[in-house]
Amino acid sequence: MNKEIPSYFDLVYAVVRQVPRGRVTNYGAIADFLALGASRMAGWALNNCKPGDGVPAHRVVNRKGELSGRHHFPTPTMMQELLENEGVKVENDRVVEYEKLFWSPAKELGEGWEAFD
DNA sequence: TGTTTGACCACGG
DNA sequence: GCCGTGGCCAAAC
DSSP: OTTSOOOHHHHHHHHHHTSOTTOBEEHHHHHHHTTOSOHHHHHHHHHSOOGGGTOOGGGEEOTTOBOTTGGGSSSTTHHHHHHHHTTOOEETTEETTHHHHBOOHHHHTOTTOOSOO
16 A cells, blocks of 8 residues: 655655754755755645645745745745744745755755655 | 646856 | 746646
């Protein structure tokens, strides 16, 4: 049944899930860490993301730090509310101190990290 | 089976 | 410093 190997989006879910609270990351970092070869795959993976997966997609923003995926949430304001709830200040749909709150999986988790904790 | 789109990023002008 | 185009891989139509 579920013997299917974890697809690339499963890996994206795992990485996003490892993102600490109050931190944000971008699609490129995930794509580069998972060697997807295309940042779009990270976004596409989150497109299949659903609330039941427990994936904090609100912590994932584009390279500009903009909440590009807010329109994909149940409510466009929910993403900002969630970020502010975690202590991340959002202004004009952009993460404040984005570079400061940026969380790099390859840097924090390391190359030896695997989805299976 | 081929084409189009997609929550993007990097580069060039 | 901002805008436009190309490239990347995968899934949906």
